[in-house]
Amino acid sequence: MPSKIVRKRSLIPGQTSELVLDAPQIAAKAKPGNFVILRVCENGERIPLTIADTDKQAGTITIVYLVLGKTTAHLETLKEGDEIVDLCGPLGKDTDIHKMSGPVICVGGGTGIAAMHHIAKGHHMAGNHVVAVIGARSKDLLLFHDELSKFADEVLVSTNDGSFGVQGMVTDLLKERLESDPTVSEVVAVGPVPMMEAVARVTKPFGVKTTVSLNSIMVDGIGMCGACRVSVGGKTKFACVDGPEFDGQEVDFKELGSRLQAFKTMEQLSYEEFKKSHVCTCSNK
Amino acid sequence: MCAHAPTNKKVGSKAPRTAMPEQDPRVRVGNFSEVTTGYTPEMAMAEAQRCLQCKKPLCRKGCPVEIDIPGFISQIVEGDLDQAYKVLRDTNSLPAVCGRVCPQETQCEGSCILGKKGEPVAIGRLERFVADTFMAKDACEEITGAQACHLERDDLKVACIGGGPSSLTVAGYLSALGIKVHVFEALHEVGGVLVYGIPEFRLPKAIVRREIDAMRALGVEFHTNWVGGKTVTVDDLKAQGFNAIFIGVGAGLPKFLRVPGENLIGVFSANEYLTRVNLGRAYEFPKSDTPAYTGKNVVVFGAGNVAMDAARTAMRLGADKVSIAYRRTENEMPARLEELHHAKDEGLELLCLHAPIEFKGDEKGWLKSIVLQKMQLGEPDESGRCSPVACDGQFCEIPCDMAVIAVGTGSNPLIGQTTPGLELNKWGYIVVNEETGETSIPNVYAGGDIVTGAATVISAMGAGRRAAKEIAKRLLG
Numbered sequence: 001m002p003s004k005i006v007r008k009r010s011l012i013p014g015q016t017s018e019l020v021l022d023a024p025q026i027a028a029k030a031k032p033g034n035f036v037i038l039r040v041c042e043n044g045e046r047i048p049l050t051i052a053d054t055d056k057q058a059g060t061i062t063i064v065y066l067v068l069g070k071t072t073a074h075l076e077t078l079k080e081g082d083e084i085v086d087l088c089g090p091l092g093k094d095t096d097i098h099k100m101s102g103p104v105i106c107v108g109g110g111t112g113i114a115a116m117h118h119i120a121k122g123h124h125m126a127g128n129h130v131v132a133v134i135g136a137r138s139k140d141l142l143l144f145h146d147e148l149s150k151f152a153d154e155v156l157v158s159t160n161d162g163s164f165g166v167q168g169m170v171t172d173l174l175k176e177r178l179e180s181d182p183t184v185s186e187v188v189a190v191g192p193v194p195m196m197e198a199v200a201r202v203t204k205p206f207g208v209k210t211t212v213s214l215n216s217i218m219v220d221g222i223g224m225c226g227a228c229r230v231s232v233g234g235k236t237k238f239a240c241v242d243g244p245e246f247d248g249q250e251v252d253f254k255e256l257g258s259r260l261q262a263f264k265t266m267e268q269l270s271y272e273e274f275k276k277s278h279v280c281t282c283s284n285k
Numbered sequence: 286m287c288a289h290a291p292t293n294k295k296v297g298s299k300a301p302r303t304a305m306p307e308q309d310p311r312v313r314v315g316n317f318s319e320v321t322t323g324y325t326p327e328m329a330m331a332e333a334q335r336c337l338q339c340k341k342p343l344c345r346k347g348c349p350v351e352i353d354i355p356g357f358i359s360q361i362v363e364g365d366l367d368q369a370y371k372v373l374r375d376t377n378s379l380p381a382v383c384g385r386v387c388p389q390e391t392q393c394e395g396s397c398i399l400g401k402k403g404e405p406v407a408i409g410r411l412e413r414f415v416a417d418t419f420m421a422k423d424a425c426e427e428i429t430g431a432q433a434c435h436l437e438r439d440d441l442k443v444a445c446i447g448g449g450p451s452s453l454t455v456a457g458y459l460s461a462l463g464i465k466v467h468v469f470e471a472l473h474e475v476g477g478v479l480v481y482g483i484p485e486f487r488l489p490k491a492i493v494r495r496e497i498d499a500m501r502a503l504g505v506e507f508h509t510n511w512v513g514g515k516t517v518t519v520d521d522l523k524a525q526g527f528n529a530i531f532i533g534v535g536a537g538l539p540k541f542l543r544v545p546g547e548n549l550i551g552v553f554s555a556n557e558y559l560t561r562v563n564l565g566r567a568y569e570f571p572k573s574d575t576p577a578y579t580g581k582n583v584v585v586f587g588a589g590n591v592a593m594d595a596a597r598t599a600m601r602l603g604a605d606k607v608s609i610a611y612r613r614t615e616n617e618m619p620a621r622l623e624e625l626h627h628a629k630d631e632g633l634e635l636l637c638l639h640a641p642i643e644f645k646g647d648e649k650g651w652l653k654s655i656v657l658q659k660m661q662l663g664e665p666d667e668s669g670r671c672s673p674v675a676c677d678g679q680f681c682e683i684p685c686d687m688a689v690i691a692v693g694t695g696s697n698p699l700i701g702q703t704t705p706g707l708e709l710n711k712w713g714y715i716v717v718n719e720e721t722g723e724t725s726i727p728n729v730y731a732g733g734d735i736v737t738g739a740a741t742v743i744s745a746m747g748a749g750r751r752a753a754k755e756i757a758k759r760l761l762g
Contacts, residue, residue, distance in 0.1 A: 001510055025516055037472055045565060045574035070574055086473040088510035217408050219575075220481075221696050222471050222512055224537035225557035229548055236541060236548065241699065253549055258650030263548040266576035283287070283314070 001039075003087035008080050011143055016066050016111060017076060018052070024059030026051075026089045032122030033213065033245055036063065037221040039086035042072045047071050048116035048218040048240075050190075052089060052144075062088075064114035064143070069267045070274040074160055077278065092244050093219045095188075095211075095250030099120045099258070102183035103129040103153070107170050107199055109191025110136070113143045115213060116190040124151045128185075131156065132174050139164035171198045177208045186211065193257045200248035210248035214239045216256060226270065231255050287720035296334060302404035303332040303561065310630040315598050317485045317568050320386075320627060329414040333361035335370035336406045339398060344745035348398030349747030350454070352376045352395060354408055357415060370419035373412060377746070378457025378500065379450065379479075381420060381492045384413025385481055387743045390623050420495050438463045441760050444527040444681020445469065446513035446700070450614035450742045451733030453500065454749030455756070462501040462757055467527075469511040477535055478742065480555070481564040484594050486601070490563070513678050519707070519729055529728045529756045532715060533749060538695040542586060546644030547690075551578060551652030555587070555595045557743060562598050580687020582656055585603060585606045586641055587691035588618040595689040600631050604687070608634040610641065612673040613662050636660075640673065642680065645686065655685045694739050704729075714738055722752030 007020040026036065035050045052064035065072045079085070097119075104123045106114035113134050131241045132152040136142040148155050157165025158174045166173060170191075171262045178184060186209045191200040196212040203210040216228040216239045223241035229253035230239050237243060294667040305312075305747070306328075307321045324332065330598070336358045344354045352371050360369035361716045389409040397405030445452035448470030456466040456691040476493045501507065504552050513534050522530050528715045539554035541547055558577065561567045565575025583599040585592050588611040597605045609628075613619065613638045620624060629635075639657040646652050659679035696713035708716040708725035715724055715731040722730040732748030734740055 001508065025511070029516060043566070043569075043573045045576075056699075084509050088471065088473070088512060088516070090511065090515060133334075176379070197761055208516055219560055220472065222515075222537075223699065224539065224694075226541065226554040227538050227557045228540075231548060255650065259548065259550055261649070263576045267569065269578065270571045270574060 002083040004083050005078055005080050011064065012141055014067065014093045016143065016281065017065065018062060018095055020060050020062050022059060022062050022086060023087055027054045027056050027059050027061050030054045030061060030090040030095060031094035032119045032255050033092060034088030035092050035244065036083055036087055037091060037218065038097040041083050042085060045071060045086065045205035046219060048221055052118050057275050066111040072133035073271065073274055088227045091240060094117050095122055095124050095245060099126055100128050100185035102185035103131050103247065105131045105133055105174060105177060105184055107133045107174055107187065107189040109170055109195040111143065112191030116145050116188065117147055119188055120148060120152060129153050131177065133170050135159065135170035137161065149266060170195065173200045174199060176204050178203065193253055193260065196248065197253035204249060211245050212248040214244045214251065214256060216248060216259060274283050293611045296333050298337050298399055300331065300335055302407055303328045305410055306730050313486065314631045317601055318645045319484050319489050323417055324414040329411060331360055332407050333358045335399065337398060343396040343398060349743045350376045350750050351612055358411060361411060361415065366415055366418050368371040371716040373415060376456050378413050379496050381416035381496055382479060382488060383743055384409050384416055385488050386468060387726065388741060392743065403709050406485055407756060427578065439465065439468050441465060441528050443529045443530045443531065443756060444522045445533060447477065447532065447534040448475035449533055449535050450479065450732060451745040451749035452531060454746040455753040456530045457500055458750060458753035459503045459757060460500065462761065464760060465504065466509060467506045469508050469517050471512040473509050475507050481560045484559065484563055484598050489574060519704045528760055529730065531752055532729065532731040532735060533733045534697060534700050536694045536696050536739045538697045540693045540695055541690055542641050543691060544643055545644060549644050549646040549652040551580065551648050551686055552644055552688045553578065555591045555689050556687050558595055559598065566604060575611065577602060577688055581605045581683050584685045585609050585685045585689045585691055587690065588620055588678045590620050590624055592691035593620045593624040594692050596633050597628050597631060606634065608636045609619065610636040610639045610657060612640045613671065614638060614662065617670050640675065651687055652688060654682050655688060656680055656682045696735060712738065721755040722748060723755065
């Protein structure tokens, strides 16, 4: 069914926005860790996006995207009140959330921070001590700092250029924290593949349970094609129905990283064609 | 294209079966238009006159939904195509689809008495001719008009989870009786395998849409993007007051070969490849946004109809060479003969008696070659087919930049996981009462591939019809 954009908020101008979508049946069911598949227009392709938040009363879900190619660029041209033609969900397994003795460290990078936000919120609701660790290249590219600050017990920030928080990477903050706190129960990481891989590498010597949310290529999102398959512990799993969350120590990140390149050339072609046809719209803004 | 009108003097049952006109193979590999172009009225008349109008028609028993075959064929002979269409619609909600994709040689035509000594009546082609002719008149209105006698019962409503052939049959049958039917489909388009699996060149999507629009005109409500077991569960539907629920979610979970290198870039399940091309209309890329891989050296594993569809799709998307790798020989191939012939005419190569051993790639993870083991046929197994036996030490490695795996599908776990009390067998398929289609939960029915495992469109429709009859009997008395 089509879904109306109730609110749109630009987080990083021209690059990342937050959309609040009218989707009561999805909002009613969505749990942290779930995602949706959407299609912007009739000729559009199906893309997966994590649910960053839900409001069951209002019947809305929140998604956050980074403009990377044609579909997200098209999404960025839409305004409040516009409709996206198809929205399907909630998909994927729910995050395993239960009361834990020690703190849960939720690590987020890039738009992954928005996805991580919903998981962190779930852990907070379950009564867990939540440590949010977020990072970006610089202060103006940092997402969801205020949102996380509302409920997270601690919010630790790193920027590559030192313009906000500590200078460095999220993995530096994570390592420091793990060294000083042996009570940590779990680490959750959502972000680009190299970042999730680095998180798993950092946590390994500490033996702390590490959950990563994988972002493989998807088509249907309901387990019928295997486009999203990943190797976990030497076995093939479908991220859309077996995941998207898996044990970070068991994931073959190299394979995941390479599989994400499969359609690079066609993605670029599609984006170039779109930019040509949308020159007027963009320059008018 | 050449004319196929009968040229000899023989008439009626003595005349040869009327050939089906089709696009020239050299032309059709360059397009996604339908391969066979359908009978002209003259061809249909000639073919219809071959039917003996048996008193006890075996063909009807061979049809899973028991269409009155002599009945609709006699209407063609009479020249009343509207009536012929009505006879078809009495038992089949999707005649334009079934006329095209049913394996008639093992069903209606396989039972035709003329087939004993010669060639059976081309029942499928006639069914298609009638449905196409009727629908070409933009017949939605006429169909609806015919339904005016049925008053809609707003106190009765039935839900179908899944929008494929079995659910569509339930919807067609019950809505014709005035019962409100809601169909919940997970994808963005209704039709199941008819829209994501079977390619445009075998079954134009416009035809599927037209048949679905005709059902919508009968009052069936279609809800797309509702995932059974996720967005909507059986318990949700019960709570919403549905009088009966039919589960027809198919068997869409692709099987892989479980050999090394299967996750290299360029290795696809047939489901992914066909979904990208058919549902995502990747053959129109970049006009449509969904990309599909264009392999130059394509190898398809498996030898059923899905494998043929994938191979013929790859040819149309510009492959230099497409081969089918199969562990047995051409004689054991499960694909319909007609599909195999079409594929061969289009340039398909067969790599029989070869089994996959390994996919090899470059350092960046892209598929470059495949290693195959040579096989020979051994003793017949329980199914009666000779089982393939590996020839020791005989391997070959051939270049391959795209592989499609079409070795079958399994049950999707979503419905089972979210429906407490639903009995499944050890393969995850739903257990039903064979007479009624009812599951272990009262008033919850199931049919099609989620009960039998991957089968045919028409057998799914047969299961849908069985369940619909039972639902109607209980609701209407």
